[in-house]
Amino acid sequence: MKLNEILSDSFNAAEWEAKGYELPKYDIAAVAKKTHDEPTWVHFGAGNIFRAFPAAILNDALNTGKYDRGVIVAESFDYEIIDKAYRPYNNLSLLVSLQSNGTIEKKVIASITESLKADKLFGEDWARLVQIFQAPTLQMVTFTITEKGYSYNDADLARGLDAVFAMGKLTALLYERYKAGKLPLTLQSTDNCSHNGDHVKAGVKAYAERWAQDGIVEAGFVDYINDSSKIxxxxxxxxxxxxxxxxxxxxxxxxxxxxxxxxxxTEKHTFTAPFVNAEEVQYLVCEDTYTNGRPPLELGGALYTSRKTVDEVETMKVTTCLNPLHTAMSIYGCMLDYTLISAEMADEDLRAFIQKIGYIEAMPVVTDPGVLNPYEFIGTVINKRLP
Structure with a gap:
C-alpha cells in the first residue's frame, strides 16, 4: 500500500477500505485541474499542522461535493519538505487521528493540488506563484509559519523585491497582484499566536512602506495594502x-x-513524513472579513464569526480552559516521574486536580464566546484531548 497507487488505474480501493483507510470521495484529477486553472487558495507553510488541519478540513469540504477547488501550498523556509514529503507522493498524505478511546482514524488527504518553493531561486515555482497571485479568482492566502515567521529586519527590508523573509516574499507577490489591477485578497494567518492577523499586516506594511520610500514601488501600492476593501x-x-x-x-x-x-x-531539522499523526480534536475560528470570497471551510468544521468573538475564544483557551490545565499537568507530571500526559490522566488525584482547576477556578472568570461553550471545551480537554 503506497500513496501513489491511489492515482493509478490499477488502484484497489477495497483493500485500503477493508483496513480502515478513508479515501477521497471526489475526482482528484478534476479538482487539481480546476485549481490550476482557477486558483482560490494559497497556503504558506508546508509543515505537519497544515496537512493535518487546514488541508484536511478542505478535504472534508470536497468530500461533500459542494466545492471543487483544492489548495496550493508554498514553502518559504525549508524547501526539502517539498522535495521529500510532497512531490514524491503527488502531494498526497495520510492523516492518522489518535482517538482517546484507543482507536485510530486513517484518512487520505488529496486536497493539496500543487506544492511550490516560494523563492526566486526556483524560477518556475516563483513564476507559477506570480501567475497565481495575478489570478482574479484568488481569494485568500493563509499561513502556518510560526510566530517568528512574520519577522523582518532592516537588512531584508533593504533587499527590496528580492527580500528573503516570508513577509517580504508575500509583499513582492502582492505587488504583482496590485499591478494586475489592484485585485482584492484576504491574508489569513492560522498560526497559534495572539491577534495573528496583525502580525501579517505589520510585516506587509513594513515592506511596502520601505519600498515606496526607496522608490521601488509607487505610493499607490501602500494605499492598496492599507485599503480594507481590497486587502x-x-x-x-x-x-x-x-x-x-x-x-x-x-x-x-x-x-x-x-x-x-x-x-x-531535513537539514533544517524539520521532522515530517508522508503521514501526519495528530489528536482527534481541532478548532479553527476565523474573523469573517474576506474581500473576494473564500473557500467554504465551514463544510469541514471551521467557524466564522466577528473579531471580538475570535479574541474571546483565544482568551478562553489560553487563560482558562486549556493552557493552564496542560501546564499544570506537565509540571506535576515531571515531578512525579510521569513521561506521558495520557498516563497522568489515569492518576485519580491528578485528574481531580485538573478538573478543579478547570471547573472551579476557571469558570468564574471565563467569558463565554458563544460559538464554543467553555464547559464543553474543558470537558473535551479532560475527556478526549489529555487522555
Whole structure:
C-alpha cells in the first residue's frame, strides 16, 4: 500500500477500505485541474499542522461535493519538505487521528493540488506563484509559519523585491497582484499566536512602506495594502496538536501494509513524513472579513464569526480552559516521574486536580464566546484531548 497507487488505474480501493483507510470521495484529477486553472487558495507553510488541519478540513469540504477547488501550498523556509514529503507522493498524505478511546482514524488527504518553493531561486515555482497571485479568482492566502515567521529586519527590508523573509516574499507577490489591477485578497494567518492577523499586516506594511520610500514601488501600492476593501488581515484561533511522526504510528501503518511510513528529517531539522499523526480534536475560528470570497471551510468544521468573538475564544483557551490545565499537568507530571500526559490522566488525584482547576477556578472568570461553550471545551480537554 503506497500513496501513489491511489492515482493509478490499477488502484484497489477495497483493500485500503477493508483496513480502515478513508479515501477521497471526489475526482482528484478534476479538482487539481480546476485549481490550476482557477486558483482560490494559497497556503504558506508546508509543515505537519497544515496537512493535518487546514488541508484536511478542505478535504472534508470536497468530500461533500459542494466545492471543487483544492489548495496550493508554498514553502518559504525549508524547501526539502517539498522535495521529500510532497512531490514524491503527488502531494498526497495520510492523516492518522489518535482517538482517546484507543482507536485510530486513517484518512487520505488529496486536497493539496500543487506544492511550490516560494523563492526566486526556483524560477518556475516563483513564476507559477506570480501567475497565481495575478489570478482574479484568488481569494485568500493563509499561513502556518510560526510566530517568528512574520519577522523582518532592516537588512531584508533593504533587499527590496528580492527580500528573503516570508513577509517580504508575500509583499513582492502582492505587488504583482496590485499591478494586475489592484485585485482584492484576504491574508489569513492560522498560526497559534495572539491577534495573528496583525502580525501579517505589520510585516506587509513594513515592506511596502520601505519600498515606496526607496522608490521601488509607487505610493499607490501602500494605499492598496492599507485599503480594507481590497486587502484584509483577519484574526483567527487555531487549536490542534500535531506532534512529529511517532514510531508507534509507523509500526501500526507498517503492520497494515502501508509502506509510506518513513520519517523525513531535513537539514533544517524539520521532522515530517508522508503521514501526519495528530489528536482527534481541532478548532479553527476565523474573523469573517474576506474581500473576494473564500473557500467554504465551514463544510469541514471551521467557524466564522466577528473579531471580538475570535479574541474571546483565544482568551478562553489560553487563560482558562486549556493552557493552564496542560501546564499544570506537565509540571506535576515531571515531578512525579510521569513521561506521558495520557498516563497522568489515569492518576485519580491528578485528574481531580485538573478538573478543579478547570471547573472551579476557571469558570468564574471565563467569558463565554458563544460559538464554543467553555464547559464543553474543558470537558473535551479532560475527556478526549489529555487522555
Amino acid at each position: 484584509t488581515y483577519p484574526w483567527s484561533m487555531i487549536d490542534k496538536i500535531t506532534p512529529r511522526p511517532h514510531e508507534k504510528v509507523q509500526a501500526m501503518l507498517a503492520e497494515d501494509g502501508f509502506e509510506d511510513n518513513n520519517t523525513i528529517i
